Amino acid sequence: MNTMATPQEKFIFANPDKVDRIFSQYPDKKSATLSLLHLAQAQEGYISGSVIDTIADLVECHPAIVMDCVSFYSMFFTKPQGRHKIQVCQTLSCSVNGADALVDHVTNKFSIKPGETTDDRRFTLMKVECLGSCGTAPVVQINNDYHEGLTNERFDELLESLP
Amino acid sequence: MPLLKIDDLEIEVKNGTTVLEAALENGIDIPYYCYHPALEIVGSCRMCLVQVEGMPKLQVSCNTFVGEVPPERKVDGNFDMVVQTQNDLVIQERKNILEFLLLNHPLDCPVCDQAGECYLQDYSFKFGNAHSRFDEDKRVRPNEYLGSQIVINHNRCILCSRCTRFTREISGTSELFVDERGYSSKIAALEDRPLNNLLAGNVADICPVGALLSTDYVHKNRIWNLQKKSSVCQDCSVGCNIDAFYQKRKIFRLNPRENQDVNGYFMCDIGRYGFHRFEDLERVARPLFKSNGIFSEISWDTAIEKISNKFNGAEEKVAGVVSPFHTNETNFMLGRLIKGIIGTFPHIEDEEITYPSGFRISSDRSPNKRGMHDVCPSIVDDLASEINDKEIRVIYILDNEIDKEIDETWNKILTKMDFIVVQAYAMTRLAKSAHLILPGLAPFEREGTITNDQGRVQWLRSVLPNNGESRPDWEILNLLYKTGERFSDINELMKGMGEQFPSYSGMTFFKLGDQGLPLNGNLKT
Numbered sequence: 001m002n003t004m005a006t007p008q009e010k011f012i013f014a015n016p017d018k019v020d021r022i023f024s025q026y027p028d029k030k031s032a033t034l035s036l037l038h039l040a041q042a043q044e045g046y047i048s049g050s051v052i053d054t055i056a057d058l059v060e061c062h063p064a065i066v067m068d069c070v071s072f073y074s075m076f077f078t079k080p081q082g083r084h085k086i087q088v089c090q091t092l093s094c095s096v097n098g099a100d101a102l103v104d105h106v107t108n109k110f111s112i113k114p115g116e117t118t119d120d121r122r123f124t125l126m127k128v129e130c131l132g133s134c135g136t137a138p139v140v141q142i143n144n145d146y147h148e149g150l151t152n153e154r155f156d157e158l159l160e161s162l163p
Numbered sequence: 164m165p166l167l168k169i170d171d172l173e174i175e176v177k178n179g180t181t182v183l184e185a186a187l188e189n190g191i192d193i194p195y196y197c198y199h200p201a202l203e204i205v206g207s208c209r210m211c212l213v214q215v216e217g218m219p220k221l222q223v224s225c226n227t228f229v230g231e232v233p234p235e236r237k238v239d240g241n242f243d244m245v246v247q248t249q250n251d252l253v254i255q256e257r258k259n260i261l262e263f264l265l266l267n268h269p270l271d272c273p274v275c276d277q278a279g280e281c282y283l284q285d286y287s288f289k290f291g292n293a294h295s296r297f298d299e300d301k302r303v304r305p306n307e308y309l310g311s312q313i314v315i316n317h318n319r320c321i322l323c324s325r326c327t328r329f330t331r332e333i334s335g336t337s338e339l340f341v342d343e344r345g346y347s348s349k350i351a352a353l354e355d356r357p358l359n360n361l362l363a364g365n366v367a368d369i370c371p372v373g374a375l376l377s378t379d380y381v382h383k384n385r386i387w388n389l390q391k392k393s394s395v396c397q398d399c400s401v402g403c404n405i406d407a408f409y410q411k412r413k414i415f416r417l418n419p420r421e422n423q424d425v426n427g428y429f430m431c432d433i434g435r436y437g438f439h440r441f442e443d444l445e446r447v448a449r450p451l452f453k454s455n456g457i458f459s460e461i462s463w464d465t466a467i468e469k470i471s472n473k474f475n476g477a478e479e480k481v482a483g484v485v486s487p488f489h490t491n492e493t494n495f496m497l498g499r500l501i502k503g504i505i506g507t508f509p510h511i512e513d514e515e516i517t518y519p520s521g522f523r524i525s526s527d528r529s530p531n532k533r534g535m536h537d538v539c540p541s542i543v544d545d546l547a548s549e550i551n552d553k554e555i556r557v558i559y560i561l562d563n564e565i566d567k568e569i570d571e572t573w574n575k576i577l578t579k580m581d582f583i584v585v586q587a588y589a590m591t592r593l594a595k596s597a598h599l600i601l602p603g604l605a606p607f608e609r610e611g612t613i614t615n616d617q618g619r620v621q622w623l624r625s626v627l628p629n630n631g632e633s634r635p636d637w638e639i640l641n642l643l644y645k646t647g648e649r650f651s652d653i654n655e656l657m658k659g660m661g662e663q664f665p666s667y668s669g670m671t672f673f674k675l676g677d678q679g680l681p682l683n684g685n686l687k688t
Contacts, residue, residue, distance in 0.1 A: 049355070062338075062356075063353055064337050064339065065337055067342070067351075067353055068341055068342070071340075072341075072343065
């Protein structure tokens with residue numbers, strides 16, 4: 001059974017206009033599920049049980065069907081994430097160019113393993129599959145930005161600069 | 164109509180038929196897991212791959228449709244489609260698919276409840292390789308409860324998604340979903356929304372492997388120890404067709420049996436687990452006579468004599484209580500016997516439930532109310548007041564249901580009676596109030612016909628053997644008739660019933676068969 005916590009408070013979209021705009025772009029309500037999930041995750045930081053319920057209500061389907069969709073995609077998170085998501089590419093080029101060393105560096109520095117979040121909710125570390133920038137390996141994606149050809153020193157500077 | 168050639172067989176099929184359906188209808192065996200005639204096609208298991216001439220890759224036959232093609236595109240100038248289901252390529256592909264499906268399978272058939280009726284086992288035996296090339300560690304996950312009655316063994320699951328489609332399309336409750344993807348996928352339910360609808364038991368039936376298990380049956384028995392008899396569910400007036408699996412005197416499980424005119428492929432959990440309430444009952448095995456408040460065993464002859472003495476000369480002062488839980492034959496016999504008043508106890512009504520697929524659980528939770536009224540047209544509306552008006556002192560009751568309460572009105576009536584005969588299979592509250600108890604048969608021991616609320620007559624077959632000296636209910640009533648008026652067997656009785664009630668004329672068990680027949684004259688032909 002899914003380990004998701006029982007929803008506590010009802011999730012409400014902060015910007016109903018955006019919701020309406022999303023609905024206007026699709027032929028039927030159910031098709032808007034993915035876009036609504038992205039919008040909710042941008043607002044909430046992750047997809048909580050109450051987000052699932054709210055979206056299921058909006059698109060008029062069962063929460064389990066929304067959960068089916070959420071769990072399929074790796075960019076939706078069902079647990080609270082840090083403010084900054086450090087996504088280290090671990091596919092071939094990055095791997096041979098020292099991606100593992102970058103992961104170890106973060107692990108040593110903040111005592112978090114891949115998939116974990118620091119206690120102060122500042123960083124979440126994760127390993128991801130190919131980011132499509134093999135020519136500039138190793139690559140780390142922090143939130144929505146790529147950082148290419150990283151060394152431990154540059155990585156450190158980068159991490160320090162984040163609030 | 165498109166002309167389809169499967170292996171050596173040339174058949175005309177309807178436009179839009181799938182290759183798999185055409186093959187199955189014509190006796191060609193194509194293995195499959197995810198296909199189910201009641202569910203949407205997904206083509207996810209890949210087991211039904213066949214070679215279609217002119218198509219570069221093998222095709223899933225469940226999702227390949229046959230249609231008419233223009234003359235210049237016909238194969239050999241004649242066929243709209245030519246399919247190979249038995250050639251070397253197809254057979255090799257089946258081996259490959261099975262090897263994939265078994266990668267993480269624990270091969271624990273000796274402790275698996277599905278063993279003996281498992282498609283994975285059967286097809287592996289028939290089509291699979293004896294050995295796997297997979298040397299790595301198997302993925303192992305613990306069992307999980309999806310609902311109170313259903314447990315999933317993830318290791319055995321082949322992700323055919325029949326169960327998730329069932330909850331979406333048939334029950335409309337959508338509790339199940341495929342969690343995550345790829346190697347991590349598994350069937351799951353949200354923690355706060357478990358699989359607890361009244362059709363949940365069906366997911367264990369439609370699971371082609373041993374992944375979904377009913378907690379009611381898990382590790383209770385092996386399928387090859389059980390015998391199977393087709394019967395009809397007696398827990399509501401829909402009359403779902405069922406297969407009862409039993410060993411000696413004990414039923415182990417009930418499964419739905421296909422009948423498109425009644426229940427489709429499914430049954431509800433009320434009926435599925437309903438047989439348990441007939442277990443561990445205090446059974447009545449011999450006729451019992453009450454003197455000074457204590458029951459003592461008497462012989463059948465004495466019992467019949469006692470009743471005849473009470474009836475003789477006072478026929479008009481005897482009331483008979485027929486029951487919607489008994490067969491048409493039994494009710495007919497009592498209705499014909501009693502010259503005073505015929506009535507029935509107030510009804511057990513519950514919630515009526517209809518699912519999006521049209522599957523129905525009737526609010527009338529008795530199997531044969533319609534039939535009872537058909538063969539006993541003289542049933543009075545208010546039995547209690549009629550008994551008081553006509554000063555009835557002798558009453559003959561067919562016991563209703565084991566957990567039936569006797570309300571105040573009836574308590575008063577029963578205490579006023581000089582003589583109460585109850586035909587019962589268990590020591591119910593009603594039976595305890597009787598002066599004479601005649602041991603009849605329990606629901607899964609009875610044989611006869613019942614009529615569902617749509618007017619379909621179905622053959623209720625006995626599953627378990629009789630208990631002690633108990634006798635079929637119609638036979639007991641037969642003994643109360645004068646020698647010349649008795650029926651020699653149940654077939655004669657059905658003939659006699661048909662003569663009196665033309666809508667039932669011409670009915671025989673043989674004609675009703677497995678699927679039953681609607682009333683309205685169809686029985687005659």
